[in-house]
Amino acid sequence: MNEYSKKMLKVPTYxxxxxxxxxxxxxLDVRNLGIDFGGLTAVDSxxxxxxxxxxxxxxxxxxxxxxxxxxLLTSVYQPTRGSILINGIDTKGMTTHKVTKLGIARxxxxxxxxxxxxxxxxxxxxxxxxxxxxxxxxxxxxPPYQKAEKRATEKAMELLDFMGLxxxxxxxxxxxxxxxxxxxxxxxxxxxxxxIVLLDEPAAGMNPSETTELMHQIRRIRDTFHxxxxxxxxxxxxxxxxxxxxxxxxxxxxxxxGTPDEIRQDPAVIxxxxxxxxxxxxx
Amino acid sequence: xxxxxxxxxxxxxxxxxxxxxxxYLIMQTLNSMDMLGSSxxxxxxxxxxxxxxxxxxxxxxxxxxxxxxxHAGFMGIxxxxxxxxxxxxxxxxxxxxxxxIAAMIAGGAMAGVMGFLIGIPVLRLRGDYLAIVTLAFGEIxxxxxxxxxxxxxxxxxxxxxxxTKMRLGEGGKYFINGPLGATGVEKLANFTMGFLLxxxxxxxxxxxxxxxxxxxxxxxxxxRIAAESVGINVTAFRMKAFVVSAFLAGMAGxxxxxxxxxxxxxxxxxxxxxxxxxxxVLGGMGNILGSVISATVLYILPEAMRxxxxxxxxxxxVVLILVMLFTWSPKFKEATAVFTGKIKGIFRPGKEAGxxx
Numbered sequence: 001m002n003e004y005s006k007k008m009l010k011v012p013t014y015x016x017x018x019x020x021x022x023x024x025x026x027x028l029d030v031r032n033l034g035i036d037f038g039g040l041t042a043v044d045s046x047x048x049x050x051x052x053x054x055x056x057x058x059x060x061x062x063x064x065x066x067x068x069x070x071x072l073l074t075s076v077y078q079p080t081r082g083s084i085l086i087n088g089i090d091t092k093g094m095t096t097h098k099v100t101k102l103g104i105a106r107x108x109x110x111x112x113x114x115x116x117x118x119x120x121x122x123x124x125x126x127x128x129x130x131x132x133x134x135x136x137x138x139x140x141x142x143p144p145y146q147k148a149e150k151r152a153t154e155k156a157m158e159l160l161d162f163m164g165l166x167x168x169x170x171x172x173x174x175x176x177x178x179x180x181x182x183x184x185x186x187x188x189x190x191x192x193x194x195x196i197v198l199l200d201e202p203a204a205g206m207n208p209s210e211t212t213e214l215m216h217q218i219r220r221i222r223d224t225f226h227x228x229x230x231x232x233x234x235x236x237x238x239x240x241x242x243x244x245x246x247x248x249x250x251x252x253x254x255x256x257x258g259t260p261d262e263i264r265q266d267p268a269v270i271x272x273x274x275x276x277x278x279x280x281x282x283x
Numbered sequence: 284x285x286x287x288x289x290x291x292x293x294x295x296x297x298x299x300x301x302x303x304x305x306x307y308l309i310m311q312t313l314n315s316m317d318m319l320g321s322s323x324x325x326x327x328x329x330x331x332x333x334x335x336x337x338x339x340x341x342x343x344x345x346x347x348x349x350x351x352x353x354h355a356g357f358m359g360i361x362x363x364x365x366x367x368x369x370x371x372x373x374x375x376x377x378x379x380x381x382x383x384i385a386a387m388i389a390g391g392a393m394a395g396v397m398g399f400l401i402g403i404p405v406l407r408l409r410g411d412y413l414a415i416v417t418l419a420f421g422e423i424x425x426x427x428x429x430x431x432x433x434x435x436x437x438x439x440x441x442x443x444x445x446x447t448k449m450r451l452g453e454g455g456k457y458f459i460n461g462p463l464g465a466t467g468v469e470k471l472a473n474f475t476m477g478f479l480l481x482x483x484x485x486x487x488x489x490x491x492x493x494x495x496x497x498x499x500x501x502x503x504x505x506x507r508i509a510a511e512s513v514g515i516n517v518t519a520f521r522m523k524a525f526v527v528s529a530f531l532a533g534m535a536g537x538x539x540x541x542x543x544x545x546x547x548x549x550x551x552x553x554x555x556x557x558x559x560x561x562x563x564v565l566g567g568m569g570n571i572l573g574s575v576i577s578a579t580v581l582y583i584l585p586e587a588m589r590x591x592x593x594x595x596x597x598x599x600x601v602v603l604i605l606v607m608l609f610t611w612s613p614k615f616k617e618a619t620a621v622f623t624g625k626i627k628g629i630f631r632p633g634k635e636a637g638x639x640x
Contacts, residue, residue: 074512100514112509114502124495125502126513131495135523138494139487149495192513 033082043252057243065252103195107185115174123156126191199231331477335484337562337578339531345569347524348504350414353421358536359551361390365537394533429548464547472542
């Protein structure tokens with residue numbers, strides 16, 4: 001056990017680690033995270049630990065602060081309180097593109113593709129930091145750059161093929177159907193070579209058969225790349241089937257954590273989603 | 284399929300280069316046969332300069348998506364630094380061409396450095412705010428250059444921004460004389476250098492667009508937040524586009540400055556910036572060949588209409604409005620699609636029917 005994990009154990013968080021990840025450094029370790037917008041506390045006392053090969057979910061009613069948490073994890077917002085450790089490195093004060101290099105990638109709730117570029121180019125933008133060539137080299141298209149560019153194209157095609165998108169590689173991203181755009185966003189996130197991928201409502205706007213396919217793909221991503229996946233989703237069927245651990249937030253706070261079975265029976269969760277039963281209401 | 288796509292991209296680039304080369308060869312042949320009037324010959328170098336300016340501004344406006352209204356400012360910096368360098372090198376470097384090249388590189392470097400310095404505060408802004416600040420920057424540059432005194436005498440190099448502090452000894456020579464601008468400039472520029480400038484500009488801009496840097500720049504334009512989320516340093520890429528664009532504008536400016544025997548800073552005002560922007564917008568945002576063609580047509584048009592005296596600018600405006608209307612109109616687009624389909628049909632007879640439907 002190294003220095004870091006000893007320190008980690010002192011923090012009284014409910015860890016969701018899968019057994020296989022127990023002795024490994026968690027890929028994401030969030031402690032006491034909180035952010036205030038003016039007087040409004042959007043997220044408070046948020047703790048979570050995610051192992052290197054875990055699929056975990058974040059659910060909660062609308063406006064609970066789920067996307068805000070994702071924005072905090074990727075440094076779109078700077079937290080007011082608490083710390084975020086990605087692969088053991090504190091992201092305090094880092095910009096989004098630096099945090100991405102630490103190994104965190106994400107998709108967006110309202111799809112954010114580069115609509116004017118082809119699907120292939122979208123993925124190649126994700127591979128940007130893999131093509132290591134100084135500005136002058138890429139300006140003059142020297143042979144080493146061309147080789148790197150060719151490798152990037154091959155890798156991008158492999159990734160597209162992995163998600164079953166190889167045949168739309170040369171189509172404009174903006175012209176693709178909604179479900180395909182969502183999957184393309186996942187491919188782009190995978191291209192940055194992450195150790196954890198954050199998926200913000202990956203099944204939104206998908207039909208049931210597409211959702212089922214997505215479920216398989218999410219598992220396949222974890223099994224192929226050996227990375228962690230952390231997803232926000234309203235489709236309970238997907239969350240309960242895919243996630244090995246679930247955290248439920250309401251009003252910016254975690255109200256429950258546990259396995260899907262535990263969450264299903266948790267009274268606090270049922271109350272948050274369905275409200276309190278009439279008969280039990282006190283007044 | 285992806286191979287074809289790549290080919291299509293490089294094919295468009297090849298066509299762009301080819302158009303410029305063929306145009307150059309035609310003009311050069313006509314020139315050597317003495318078939319060009321002196322006024323037409325006078326237009327050739329400024330035309331090349333404006334094409335380069337339009338292409339370099341297109342990198343910023345079309346590819347990077349940042350509206351800049353201060354392009355003439357960079358042009359002015361390039362022009363005056365180029366003039367100073369060319370005059371300083373007069374004794375030491377014999378070859379006029381080498382001196383011109385040195386002046387152009389110096390002009391570009393100076394404009395690039397200014398672009399970098401200005402970019403640090405300015406690139407925190409975006410959209411309308413960036414446009415306003417670059418507009419102000421262009422005017423500031425015009426006024427600073429218009430009040431700069433640069434000269435040389437026996438004691439060495441002199442530089443001041445107030446006429447009282449500028450004292451040149453016997454036999455001293457002003458390179459830039461404040462509001463009077465640069466006078467007695469040696470006319471080093473020629474059409475071939477203009478052509479080379481256009482080629483260099485095209486090479487840099489087209490290569491940049493088709494490299495990973497260009498992909499990142501376009502990604503930043505399309506969606507800044509998403510670009511950041513895949514590890515692209517947004518500020519760095521906007522800066523790269525800004526500096527490269529400024530550098531190319533500076534080079535073009537140096538050639539422009541060395542094409543006239545006298546030039547003042549007022550030439551590089553807001554109107555010039557807007558003119559270049561009009562070339563870019565009419566040629567199509569991000570369309571490099573379009574910039575080349577529209578710069579050519581729109582530069583020649585007012586010059587060709589000089590005979591119409593006062594009506595010339597009215598006609599120019601009317602032409603601009605008509606072009607805007609026609610390129611926007613869906614019916615016009617349909618008509619051109621049918622037309623191009625027919626032309627393609629001539630070369631590929633079997634496909635005509637499919638194209639017309």
